[in-house]
Amino acid sequence: MPMDDEMNAETGTAPESRSALRRKRERELRLRMVLNAAETLFARQGYHQTGMEEIADMAEVSTGSVYFYFKNKEDLLINLMKEIGYQLRELLGTELNKTDLSLDSLRNIAVAFLEDFCARHPEKIAIFFRESVGQSREVEEVRKEVFLRLVSDIKEALLRIADRLDRRFVSDAAPEVIAVCIVGIYDRLACHYLLWRDHPKNIMDAADEVIGFMLGGVEKLLGNTEQ
C-alpha cells in the first residue's frame, strides 16, 4: 500500500508518538504563519521594502526560524508565487469540471477569477502580478514556469472545448495565443481595476464586457463546424 510506504519513509518509526505529531503540527503552523506574514507584507509594502526581520516579527518567530523554513528571501517569494499559481490552476480546473465544456466555461472561469479570487485575495494578486515581477533571474524563471503552466492549462481547455463543439481553430498556434491573451487580460484587469483602485469603476463591473470580449475573440479563431 502506498500509504504505508510513505509513512515509513517519512518517519522511520511506525507508531508516530503523540508528541511527534504535535511537533509536526506546530512546525506546519509556523511555516504557514511565516508565509502569511510575507504575503501580507510583500503585498502591502513591496518585496524590497520588506525586511526579513519584519516578516519574522509579524509571524511571531525569530529571524533564524524564517531561515529554517525557507532558504532565503527569494525562496519565500517563490513559494508564495508557486502557491498562488497552484490556486489559480485549481480554480481553473474546478470550474472546467463543473461545466459541460461549452464556450460558457470561459465565462465561468472569468467570473470565478474576478469574483472569487480578485475580490477575496487582492494580496495574492499583488504578489503574483506586481511584486514578483523583475526581481531577479531566479524569480523570473519561476514566474515563467508558473505562467507557462497556466497558459498550457488554458490551451488544453480550449482544445477540449473545441473538440467537444466539433470545431477547429484557424491555426495550430491559435489555442496557445488565445491562452496567452486571456492570461494577459486577467493580468492587466487585476492591476488596473484592483490595484490601482482609485479608478471609480470596480473590477466586477467590467466582468460582462471582458467576458464578451474574450468570447468574441475565441469565436473568431474557431472556424465553422467541420462538416
Place this chain on the structure above:
Amino acid sequence: MPMDDEMNAETGTAPESRSALRRKRERELRLRMVLNAAETLFARQGYHQTGMEEIADMAEVSTGSVYFYFKNKEDLLINLMKEIGYQLRELLGTELNKTDLSLDSLRNIAVAFLEDFCARHPEKIAIFFRESVGQSREVEEVRKEVFLRLVSDIKEALLRIADRLDRRFVSDAAPEVIAVCIVGIYDRLACHYLLWRDHPKNIMDAADEVIGFMLGGVEKLLGNTEQ
C-alpha cells in the same frame, strides 16, 4: 555699449555663441548616453542588479554626473518609463492617422507594436513591462499614469472608429474595458514571446492570431449598425 548688454539680458538667450551651442549639444549628448546606458543595463541585468557606478561607466561619465542629470536611481527609471510610454503613444497616434479609422486600424497598430517596437526595442519592453514593475510607490504611481494615458488613447480611438462605422458599443464601459484588455494582451504577449524567448515560437508568428482575437472581441462588443 551698455544698451547692447541690456538687450541681450532681456533676450535671455543672447546671441547664442557657437561655443554655447556646442556646450548645449554636448550636454544633451551626455544625458542621452546616461539614459541609454541605464536602459541597456536595467534591461540586461535588472534594475536592482545594476549599480549607479556601472551606469556611469557605460555612459563614460562620472558617478557625480549621473546625479547631475537625474535626481536619483528612481528618477532615471522614471524618465525611461515616461520616454517609452511616450513612444508607444506616438506609435499609436501615427498608425491611427495613417488609416481610415476602420477596424483594420487595430490591425495596423498591432503590427506596428509587434514588428516595429518589440522587434526593434526589446530593452524598452523589458523596462516597461518588467523592470519598472513593483519597485516602489513612486515608480508604481508613474506606471499607473503612463498606462492610464495609453488606455485612454486606445479608448478614444475605439470610440472614433465606432463613430466612423456608425455603430455603438454594447455599453458605455465597453471601450475602456476593451482598451484595458488590448493593453493586457500586448503586455503579456511581449513578456511571453519576447522576454521568455527560449520559447521556440517567435512573437511575430503570433501576430495573425492575436489580431484575429482582438478584432473578434471588439466586434462582439460593437452592436449592429444603428438602423
Place this chain on the structure above:
Amino acid sequence: MPMDDEMNAETGTAPESRSALRRKRERELRLRMVLNAAETLFARQGYHQTGMEEIADMAEVSTGSVYFYFKNKEDLLINLMKEIGYQLRELLGTELNKTDLSLDSLRNIAVAFLEDFCARHPEKIAIFFRESVGQSREVEEVRKEVFLRLVSDIKEALLRIADRLDRRFVSDAAPEVIAVCIVGIYDRLACHYLLWRDHPKNIMDAADEVIGFMLGGVEKLLGNTEQ
C-alpha cells in the same frame, strides 16, 4: 511541570540561566567598547573626521554591530553627551552632599571639576565642549537640554546655600544668571587650559583665581544678612 513554566513566564526573566547572564554581560561590554572607541576617536580626530568603520575597528566589532547598538552616528554622539552630562551632574550632587552648604561648596565643586574631571577625562571635555557643538539641529537640541539641566542644578544649589546662610539674592533672576556664568567659566576654562594646552599654564594653576572670581561674584549678588 507546566506550572513552573507559567510561573517563569510571569516572572518574565525566568531563572536567568548562567549562559543568559553571560550573554547580557557581553552585550553590555560590547556597547561600552563602542562608546569608548567613539569617545576616544571623536576627541582625538573630531566628530566629522571619524568614520563609523574606524569606530567599529577600535571597538573590535563589525560596522553592522555599531548600528545594532546605536541608531546612527548622531545617536552615538548624543549618547556620549548625555552620559557626560549625567556624570557632571553627579559630580555636582556628590560634592554638594559632602558639604555644609556654605559658600565653600562652590569651591569644592570647582576643585572637583578641575581636578577630578578635567584632569582625568580630557576626552569627555573635548566631546562635551567642542565636538558636540554645532553639529546638527538634533545634537544642538540635546546639548541645550543637558546644559539647561546643569544650570538648573547649580541654580538650585545656590538657592539652598543662600537659604542656609539666611541671605537673599539681589534679584530673582540672579541665581540662574550666576549658574549660567559659572557654567560658562567652566566651559571656557576647560577649552582654554585643557584643550589648547600648548599654553604653558596648567588648568590646575588657575583654580585658586577662578574660585576667587566666582566667589566674589556670588557674594556680590547676595544681599547682606536679613536682619
Place this chain on the structure above:
Amino acid sequence: MPMDDEMNAETGTAPESRSALRRKRERELRLRMVLNAAETLFARQGYHQTGMEEIADMAEVSTGSVYFYFKNKEDLLINLMKEIGYQLRELLGTELNKTDLSLDSLRNIAVAFLEDFCARHPEKIAIFFRESVGQSREVEEVRKEVFLRLVSDIKEALLRIADRLDRRFVSDAAPEVIAVCIVGIYDRLACHYLLWRDHPKNIMDAADEVIGFMLGGVEKLLGNTEQ
C-alpha cells in the same frame, strides 16, 4: 606717505583708471556678498548643512567665483571668524577709550557686547560661538588665536585699570584667568539667552546681574589699595 607706497605696490601704475577703480569696487562688493551669504547661511542652517553652491546662489555669483575669493569652504569660515573677532576687539577698545579706566569700564564693555553686538548681530554670535567650534584642526587653530587675542586684550585692560586704581591683583595669573572667565561668561550667555531663545528671559534682562557678578569677581581678585 605709507598710503602712496601701498597703492604703488598694489597696482604698479599711478593713475588708477576709472574702469580699474570700478572693477575693484565690484570685486570688493562681490567678496562682501559672498561673505554675507556665508554668514547668513552658516548661522541659519549650520556650517556642514550649507553647501558652496547655496552660498554662491545667495551671493548671486557662480560656484567658481566663490573659489576665486576664498581658497575653500574652511577659508570662508575662517575669514568670518577673524572678522567677527576683530569687531569684538574693536568694540572692546572703543569702549575702553571712552572711559576713565575705572571698574565701570567693565560694565560698559558688557553693555556694549550685550546690547550692541548680541542684539544686532545674532548671526555673528552663532558663527563665533557655535558654528566655528570643532570643525577641523585648522579652524580650531584660528579659533584659539582669536580667543587668545581677545583674552589678551581684556587682560591688558584689567592691568591698566588696576594700575589706574593703584591696586594690584592677588597673583600674576589673576588678570588672565579673569579674562578667560569673562570671555567664558560672554560665550555661554550668548548661547544660553540668544541662541536657545525659547527661554522666556531675554539676554538684556540678565545684564545687571552679569555685570554685578563680574565686578564682584574682579574686586575679589584685586587686593586692597597699596598703602
Place this chain on the structure above:
DNA sequence: CATGAATGAGTCTTCATTCAT
C-alpha cells in the same frame, strides 16, 4: 575673471544571511 558642468573619493547606512548558544 566668471561660469557651471564635471569629477570621484568618501561615508553612512542597510539588510540578507549566519551561527554559537
Place this chain on the structure above:
DNA sequence: CATGAATGAAGACTCATTCAT
C-alpha cells in the same frame, strides 16, 4: 529546533573642488 546578536559586503548618494570655455 529556536533564537537574535553579529556580520560585512554592497550601494546610493553628497559635495567640495577643479577647469575648460
